[in-house]
Amino acid sequence: MSVTVKELAPVGRLSVRTERADAEGLVDALGLELPQRIGTRATTGGRDALCVGPDEWTVTLPEVDCAAVIAALDELDEPACAVDISHRETTFAIEGPDGDTLLSMGCPIDVTAIESGAGTRTVFADVPVTLWRDGPTLVRMDVWRSFAPQVRTILEDGLGELAAQQKLRAA
Amino acid sequence: MSLTLPRTDASPQHAGTLTKPRAIDGPVGGAYRVAGEGRVNRDRPMLFTFDGRVISALEGDTVASALLASGIHLLGRSFKYHRPRGILTAGSEEPNALIGTDRGPGRREPNTRATVQEVFEGLRTTSQNRWPSLRFDIGAVNDLASPLIGAGFYYKTFMKPRGFWDKVYEPLIRKAAGLGTAPDAIDPDIYTSRYAHADVLVVGAGAAGIAAALAAGRAGASVMLVDEQTEIGGGLLSDPDAVIDGQPAWNWLAAAAAELDGMANVTVLPRATAIAYNHQNMVAVAERLTDHLAEPPAGMPRERLWRVRAKQVVLAQGALEKPMVFAGNDRPGVMLASAAHTYLKRYGVLVGKQIIVASAHDSAWATAAALAEAGAYVRIAEARADVPGPVRQRAVDAGVEFDFSMVATGTAGRDRVYAAQLQLLRDGEPRGGDWFPCDTVLMAGGWTPSVHLFSHTKGKLRWDSKRQAFLPGECTEACVAAGAGAGVWGLDGALKTGSEAGASVASAAGYEAEPAKVKVQSNCFGDVGSIAEAAPGSYASAKAFVDYQNDVTAKDVRQAVQEGMRSIEHVKRYTTSGMATDQGKSSNINALLIAAEALGKSPPEVGLTTFRPPYTPTTFGLFANHHRGATFDPERRTSIDAWAADNGAVFEPVSQWRRARYFPRSGENMDAAVLRECATTREACGVFDASTLGKIEVTGPDAAEFLNRIYTNPLAKLPVGKCRYALLLGEDGYIRDDGIIGRLSETRFHVTTTTGGAARVLAMMEDYRQTEFTDLKVWLTSSTEQWATVAINGPKARKVLAPLVDGLDIAHEAFAHMSIAECAVAGVPARLMRASFTGECGFEVNVPARHGRAVWEAIWASAEPHGGCVYGTETMHVLRAEKGFIIVGQDTDGTVTPDDAGLAWALGKKKPDFVGKRGLMRPDLTASGRKQLVGLMTEDPTLRLPEGAQIVRGPLQPPPMPMIGHVTSSYRSAALGRTFAMALIEDGRSLIGSKVELPTLDGERQSAEVVKPMFYDAENARLVGEPA
């Protein structure tokens, strides 16, 4: 079976809000330029921003940097703000050629249509998740921490299913 | 060749004796196996059991084909009349041959269709609906009583007397009628699901479906081809004699299968039934993964629900043969001609040796010839006056006897048909005739295109009078029908329309596609087929079955019309025709034709009943798939939950959360534990996991104004560092939620909601933010799961917390009640609130969730030496009730205003507007007589009133008496040394000091005094707490 599921170490994660993604000082405060189209990402120097809504971005960054970014955004003239959601979510990395098949067990969207370097909010088995495609066979999935056991169990069942299917094919 | 009719007064008793079926010295796998025929694997024999009897079978057999190969036709008893029933079909439309299967512990399934269940080594099957045995069945007495159990029987008979229903009728009916018995153990199997996305979904992998998949696949479209059978091929699997492009059909099929298999853009799913066609080309497909395996690998799901979203759909579901309606058309040995054909050509099984074919369609003639060629004696009774020359010729060559204008009008036999009555049609009426010995009667009443999935789309059907069938008409979805399912009979037409459909949908999906040209020679199912025009069963007497599974006869249908049913939907419900698990696949069209004739209307005027998903019976497991057992619904746990579990907590569900309810010490029941937790918290301190409280971070320059408009309280000028209890109303003025709002900075608020209200409140706020208060710059972020929240309450709370806090003086004066500040607790950055839901000095420590358990443990380590305790939701409820604090959803029910709840003080009366302000001015909300929240003290201080108990004015009046309210909360209080309750009572505050009565279920009554809903420390002196 060619897919693995791994829970990743925690990272810093901010929900960034502003009506003007191009506001003055925002790039300096965030350390990257915010992508403007929903579903697209911008990645610079260990920081990664996904546009999830017209005025909403999820930004991952080293956890130690969160407080400084929150403070910097509070100082801007154009209203913008960041809320620390580092502990709200946990992340599963789904890696391997069968990864998309595994995700298709819970995701009603066509996950193969998410391009490398893009991402989206959606649901997995009715649980809200955020998907980040980092490569053709690598997808990260953010899940609120209390929903993670549900998602983990269904992913594990899926891995068992794929393994059994392989065994059956070999037989 | 023509048949002479020697006697017209013959009765079944006088019928010629039937020579016992000669045992065929055939191959392994049953005496009726025909050498050289079929796709079953003669090198892989296997054994299974039927009612304990060991049956020989071959790989590739269904239970039905294997039983027939052993000469077994009697499979079960019918639903209502307990009539012996056999095998009618060779497919999933089977109404009769329902069996129980047993695949091991917990894997017993009733009502499995023997025509679908594949045989595997060791499979155990049983007949159903018979007692004590299949051959001798006591319930068969229903058959003799059948004149009493006609159409509308249940409606008419069981109306009176009313009490009889529960005690007499229902148990009797349940015992006498019914199908298999439900499994009695939890299903141990796994079920799974997948979403799939395709350019083209082809439903049905017969000739048309394969041609469609090839055309679309070759064009480069992503294609899914699904078929309910074990292998693709459909009708081709029963038609090896056809020649396609110069190749024998099965060679062509193998090449097509290989080509499809070789295309990376094509997915072929056998054993996969398209069960529902939903909006925008979403088709649900039930794939059976292990029911055919003797030993499925561990972890392998039994079934998989595919939810396929296709840009284009090709429906190539083929057609089902119609039974003919005549007396005794349900006896074992009476089956569809096409089924006999399939059993012979696909399974190598001859269904009988002496066969009568009642035909109204050309296709029966090819079947008759094939059966004769395989060694059976075959006689056709053709309802039509003639058939085309080529159709006749092959039958003549095979030695088939036949008559025209002749119909079957009766059969004889008990567990197997042994004679059939054939009569000549004169002026449309059967005359004369005689009984003919036989062991099998085949019915060929014409073909009904399978329009079930098309009907799911609400697409319009159109009536084709030549084919006597409804065909797909106007589409509402992006779909095309092809082959027999579109009324195109014959292999030639199937391949042609299939290929054209595949090419056209591929083009529609954006690919360049060309239909393939295929040359066909076939003897089967020619497109010349027409059918007899007389309504089926127009000459049928009693026991001529229309719906086999529900035991509905032609007479029942006519009677329904006679008794005033005009719509086919009413006829259906009155007779139950078409309402069995087969959804009338073999009966609906006959029922319609009979009803139409009785009504003197044309079939399209009468209309067809609605087909509803699923197409075939489907397991509950499939629908539930991942959502059962531990993953039925997410069970959310806080980061402190594991500590609670380690320390003996008893849990309760609160919305999706699992919360610690109380922490019993050895020997304690809930009451004892809660009394102890309450007492300890008030005397020393208690520590409580409040992490499930909803939390919303409200940010932006207009955050304060936004909250000021959303909540009832004046919040615009809430100072930084302060908290306020706040009420949230709907526009109607009723309480929706409450919580505490803390201001962290000019532009940042920490807002809490109830546990169950978190998502709802956030959605409501988002609605106002996005669509009503669009002038405000404000943002909302759910932070419920960002924070673990530990509440510390009690006089010693400050003593417990102070040693752990860095960067904040939490003395009473320095950090007053209803303050909020950022600091560090146990070395972790925290948002600390001073707030109390108990009336004691209280703090709420919010720390990032991953630190929750460590901080909890640090606080507990500090609390324990002070004589503190941990407590759960039950103690929280009691302590808040002692202070008269409400719980939204318990003390309110969506019709309670702030004033009703005694919370009018929380209304910002000077505010020009807030959500619900205008609602509160509604006449009904300002009128007197509203239910108000009050306290209740029972006369008996040990008596705890049941929550929900109704309240009446005392003294007790004779019923019916007006109920003036109900108990909302009721507890034992350690602090009061007695019980107490809260209640909503009409004009309750005016009743304070007076008595009310509470009638109980056992006819007794309790008396209680109405009091203010404040039971403890009315002066709030305890909020101060002890110094650190």
Next chain:
Amino acid sequence: MLLIYCPYCEEERPEAEFTYAGQAHIVRPGNPSDMSDDEFAAFLFMRDNAKGVHAERWRHTHGCGRFFNVLRDTVTDKILMTYKAGEPRPALSTEAAQ
């Protein structure tokens, strides 16, 4: 399961990501307290029960989070078009409605 075109994401997404949010174009008055009881009752309680095209709100809850408007035919349950919150209800030609 419906496919719904989110006018903010500019993409068709499955219904599972969305939440229904009631009839569209019901504007909360600027100062509700000035309304008569009848006016307020009309605002609070009265809703259309259209057989045919119905303007309603949906929220892309598990996507961009935005509320937006949908014209849906209640007879066929087909979504005819979607548009952003705040935009006026488009006049729908009969052809488009079909």
